[in-house]
Amino acid sequence: AFDVVGLTLVSNGYKYFMAAMGYFTRWVEAVMSKTIEGKNVVLFIHYNILYKFEVPHVIISSNGTHFKNERMWDFCTKMIKHHFFT
Numbered sequence: 001a002f003d004v005v006g007l008t009l010v011s012n013g014y015k016y017f018m019a020a021m022g023y024f025t026r027w028v029e030a031v032m033s034k035t036i037e038g039k040n041v042v043l044f045i046h047y048n049i050l051y052k053f054e055v056p057h058v059i060i061s062s063n064g065t066h067f068k069n070e071r072m073w074d075f076c077t078k079m080i081k082h083h084f085f086t
Helices: 038-050 070-079
Strands: 002-011 014-021 028-033 058-061 082-085
Touching (some): 002 038, 014 038, 038 070
Parallel strands (some): 058 082
Antiparallel strands (some): 002 014
């Protein structure tokens, strides 16, 4: 499951918090981000999920524009079997 949260306090320009959690292991990966665009989300998945673990079969995310965009669509059609929105 993936989500992005806007922070109320900005630290060094970082306004957002991106997090992913594996449902089976309950392992959490999280990073701070200055912007929430499709490329940031795809890079987060590459560096914090794919390179450390493996390609997930399913991604569950919110309906935010940072998850519903052309970059994420291209990434998911190439790498992920299913992308569900809550």
